Amino acid sequence: MPEFNAAFPLPREIDFAMLMPVIMVLVTGMIALVIEMLRPKQNNNLIVIFSIAGLMAAGVATAIQFGQPEKTTLVEMVLRDQFGLICQLLLVVACALTILFSETYLRSRRIAFGEFYPLVLWSTAGAMIMASSRNLLVIFLGLEILSISLYVLAGLARAELRSEESSLKYFLLGSFASGFFLYGIAMFYGATGSLDLAFLANGLTGNPAAKTLLVFGIGLMFVGLGFKAALVPFHQWTPDVYQGAPTNVTAFMAVCSKIGAIAALFRVLVAAAPMKADWLPAMMAIAMLTMIVGNAVALLQKDVKRILGYSSIGHAGYLLVGLLAYVNAPDQVSIATTGYYLLSYTFMTLGAFAVISVVTKDGRDTTRLEDLNGLWQRDRLAAVLLVVFMVSLIGIPPSAGFFGKFFIFQDAISAGLVPLAIVLAISSAISVAYYLQIARAAFVVETEPRPAMRMSPALRATGLICLLGVVLAGILVTPVQRFLMGTPAEEPMEASTTGLVGKG
């Protein structure tokens, strides 16, 4: 327990190794901006190369910290723990993959603005900050850095009405949600006298009224983060914004803002675990609602990006189940489950959006299901990739999506949250229908195949990397989990030990 110091604290020692990943991504964003200024009216290939190099360096800086002990620095403003590191690494990877296929996509949409790169990098940095702090103000800072960049990105296709609409909608509702989050922070501070989640216990010991305040604070923070993660009933922006934003931004949003939100939710929920009896039922209700609504409404959609938007709502529900299971029984359930799910989610969702971006033509993208028709005739690889990602999103073995879902299912049962497990199984069954619809659309034969619709080499590389991620994570389940937990191969994993057999 860190010492409680109400006076304005000054940093005594700073561990730069811990700060490096975020700093690197921020600085890369600045370099990207400078390059853009120095070479106006030129293509952005140089920026892409610099950005990916910077992200790789940040990824390495994150990965070398894996398995190191939990630690705080900068007067407890920055926290390093394993789950945060997992999220940071995934964020960096997701950002790099987005940038990899963005340039050709933006060009085909005729919106190849250099600003895209700094914005997407800073947004990533924001999400990384969210994942690496226990201090509510810092989390809020990260949330806003993530969000404000995203508002701009969603309106990147500024000549298009729908893109602008989505940007504005996202901004208004996002501000609303930020308000809730901020209000929650205020209540938390009122109850505990601190902004650090570690001091939550302060609110439980003294005045009984403080506890009420604290519960409300936790609830409101959950609402603010639930908006970012697209939990029902705070989800309604998702399909509209996903559809309106340029596809590469949608891919980035679906992955990075979700990882950031889940990471912050993890911190809040873990800190609030001592009073889980109060909030767990309500959050279970949210999780169930999210899984059912996300998957049921997706059935009725005719637009691929909207379908994937609702699907991402459903996946947010699954992730929340994983978090709740961990919070409910931390000694029986490993957080590696959620980490693994985030990993599989990153690859399959990014991959799916990347492939979808291939249908763009003449500077516009229409992404109705019919627009995918004939994909098999025009680009076999694209069709195959799409099928693999759909298979993984459904959760068919041996894809990573299957194992991710299976572990969450298993954890929900070991943690005693059986209703969640049942709803998870049912809603996954529902999801088969709409995912297969997408896969099927790619194989409908067109009598006169339209020209174009071929994957660029960069897009192909993105797709193949995602494919590799989905397949390898499915085959090497345990090694991947070990890596995520930062456990060396020899040591036994401190993980789930109950289940079928029991400890007898």
Next chain:
Amino acid sequence: MEGTASLIWIVLFLPLIGSLVQALFGGSVVAKMGAAKGKRVMGTLAVLPIAVAFAIGAFLTLQLSQQEVGARSHVVTLFDWINIASLRVPFELVVDPLSMTMVLIITGIGALIHLYATGYMADDQEYPRFFTYLNLFVASMLILVLGNNLGLMFIGWEGVGLCSYLLIGFWYRDIENAKAANKAFIVNRIGDWGLTLGMFLLFAVIVANVDKMQLPEGETRWLSYDVILPNIVRIIEAQPAIATAIALLFFVGACGKSAQFPLYFWLPDAMAGPTPVSALIHAATMVTSGIVILNRMHVIFEVSEVASAVVAMVGAFTALFAAVIAFGQTDIKKVLAYSTVSQLGFMFIGCGVGGYWTGMFHVTTHAFFKALLFLGSGAVIYAMAHNQDMRNYGNLRKYLPITFATMFIGFIAIAGLAVPPGFGFAGFYSKEAILGYALANEHASIGVLNLGYYAGVLGLLVAGLTACYMTRMTWLTFFGKEERWRAIPAVEHGHHDDHHVAHAHHAHDHGPDTHGFFYTDEELAAQPHEHEHHHELDETHTPKEVPPSMWIPLAVLAVPSAIGGFLLYRNHAFEKWLQPEPLPVLGEMSGHPEHLNLLMLSIAAAFSGLIVGLLVYRKGLPKSEGWEMGKWATWRKLAANQFGYDRFLVRSSTEGGGEVANMVWKYIDVGIIDKIVNGVGVAVSKVGMLFGAFQTGYVRSYALMMLFGVTGFLGYIVYTMIRVGGGQ
């Protein structure tokens, strides 16, 4: 040794890499370097990994044999494959006498057959595809025998099933081949049903009795042999019914893969595949995996006398049944196919009566001589313009001296011919060992009925029959003065004698798509005709000895077929290698019946079979077995049709089964299930519409919804808090 044992990974990965190389580069290499040179390169690349794997396997076996008896089992783990709550399934291989015996058979005989195939398949256009499958088969088979847990074993089990399917249907443009491939695959599913149920039951029994097992702390590899097998006896000895259930379910799986009655009938059809495939997969290796499983799991069978009796009797019946059917076959490969089914029956007799090592002994010797016979038959077929009907052969020893000499050694080996002090070729020793165990022990009995003994008696009878039908095959093919194919007049594409037309067509095992199933006539005409070089067999044909790449494997295989049995039997070498200590449950077993001179009996059986065969077939094809089916004896006609068994099954399953399926579809599927499913679908989309209705597109309504959501959410929390607080 632990370090050395890791070499086993190389053995496993070599064929796997070989398969990938063939699949990825084969086509382009053949296209770039030209057919002849490209095929030579790819052929070499196909044989090489298997041969190197054999060399490493032999080295490992040598190392293993120099160790103490108790220390001859090494588990090497590559990585954790599945690690979930309380179950760990690593990717681990076991190096022990049983697995290494199989590794040597698979890679040794596999390498020879690959070499042979480079010659046999030389004219095929899809050369790399063939070797892709064949290498993949070797890799799968290695996983099957080397895997140290039931999970890996199952991967191999399904892998070989898949490769078998792909290779039977290799010439898939002929609908008959595709049908045979389907048949093999589907019948094997029935076996897999048993195998998987057996695995599940075993797993359930293990995890329910964890407290009775003596295991190191934290051990959760519930599927691994080194966890199950030392402990399972303690658990199931108290529950013989469960032991019987597990054993019988595993046996169902073994029946499917190893072609035992009632699941044998896919194997003869599987001969539609190229002959090297028949030799490697459907004679020497894959079909023996049932025996391997029984050997691996033998403690379970030791506990259950009933299951053992069933195994022995099914084996004996299959041996007899298939031997009789072999008399009704005129296709040389079909004769060998039924003989394989029959010999597999012998192996099951051995395993059923408790002589587990005798089963493996017969697997080994059978692999030698049956691979030899199959490859020999392939050489004959190759020399006879791909005609497989023995009624068209005769006097071939004059034209094919090397094939004849080697196949004759195989013939002596399978017939079990021996001279009195007990010297014979390979098959004699293993068959003798099986029958000795069967007649001397009482393990396989139900109540007082010692079924194992009767299985042994039946086995003795079948040994005589084997000698007889093999004599028939050998004499019809190689002996006699009459060269019967000279009777086929040289008209273009044989529009003459009805019988000849019919048989010429069936015998031609990979004709172009005569059924027009895949191609229209124009497409067919546009294609380069694949088999134009195969002229039809007619009076102008002169058989020629096969090229060296084909006869060298024959010559190599002839050596162990001749002396392998003697070497392995001498000083109990094979027994001491595979089963150095008494069995854990049954203890020391006797391999020699007391009141019976088995040696003399079996020599007599073999020679009487030979003599009867000679009397009938000495002069060539008897009229009673010629082209006119009307002159055939009734029993032979029945045997030719497998006593109606196959037709009955096909009828009942496709026609009767079709009726049943139709009814199920009409009343249950459409009537009930569809309604439920559609109802659910409609209900779900109603929910979707309900929520979709809120999706108005207006920011204000979204914000309002959020506010409602927050209110509801916080309200629920407050409600819970009051309830929980009230309970305090």
